[in-house]
Amino acid sequence: MDKVLVDTNIVIDLLTKRKEFYKPASRLFTLSDNKEIKLAISSLTFANTFYLVSKELNTTKAKEILRKFKLLVKVLPMDDKIIDLSLNSDFKDFEDAIQYFTALENKIGIIITRNLKDFKLSKIPVMTADDYLTMK
Numbered sequence: 001m002d003k004v005l006v007d008t009n010i011v012i013d014l015l016t017k018r019k020e021f022y023k024p025a026s027r028l029f030t031l032s033d034n035k036e037i038k039l040a041i042s043s044l045t046f047a048n049t050f051y052l053v054s055k056e057l058n059t060t061k062a063k064e065i066l067r068k069f070k071l072l073v074k075v076l077p078m079d080d081k082i083i084d085l086s087l088n089s090d091f092k093d094f095e096d097a098i099q100y101f102t103a104l105e106n107k108i109g110i111i112i113t114r115n116l117k118d119f120k121l122s123k124i125p126v127m128t129a130d131d132y133l134t135m136k
Contacts, residue, residue, distance in 0.1 A: 002037045004028075005103040006073065007113035008045045008095070010129055015053055015065055021114065024129035028112065031136070032072045040074040042102040044095065076106050093118050 006028070013021035014029055032039040041049075046066070054062035082101045091097035096118040103111050103124060111119060111126045119126040 002110060003040065003106075003108045004037055004110045004112055004132070005040050005042070005076075005099065005106075005108040006045070007099055007111060007115065008041075008048050009114045010112055011041060011045055011049050011069075012052055013114075013129075015049065015069060016056060021129075024133055027133055028129045029072050036136075038074065039072060040076050040103075040106065040108055042076050042099055043078045044098050044102075046070075046075050048095075076102050078102060081105065090121055091118070 010021075010025050010028065012018065014025040018025075028037075029039065031037045049069075050062055050066055053065060057065075078098060082098060082105055085101040085105075086094055086097035089097045089101070091100065096115065099111065099113075100119060100122055102108075109124060110132065111122065111124060112129050112132055113119065113126060114128055116126055116128065
């Protein structure tokens with residue numbers, strides 16, 4: 001069974017139903033719901049998602065949505081090692097470095113994102129939701 005780290009943009013696509021990106025995100029999370037893949041997110045993604053969703057809705061609604069969402073993913077910790085690796089990496093985007101090193105430290109085999117260019121330094125496969133779903 002694939003272990004997949006989902007980047008923040010894919011989570012936001014799902015939860016805010018972004019028109020052009022919602023369908024592949026939804027299909028990806030359906031695979032998780034059906035126990036066909038294991039999806040994980042970094043704790044940073046969870047915090048950022050709460051912030052973004054609560055701005056669109058409100059705090060109460062955002063918490064309600066995230067309680068349900070949390071059933072579909074494993075939230076992975078961000079620790080000193082991940083921060084140190086990210087700070088000392090050649091990644092241009094610090095948040096992407098955190099995503100990447102969270103995946104590596106937790107033995108995740110694939111990262112799903114819409115920002116492929118930000119993960120050029122990745123030693124593990126990085127793909128869009130559409131690309132991943134095509135190979136399933």
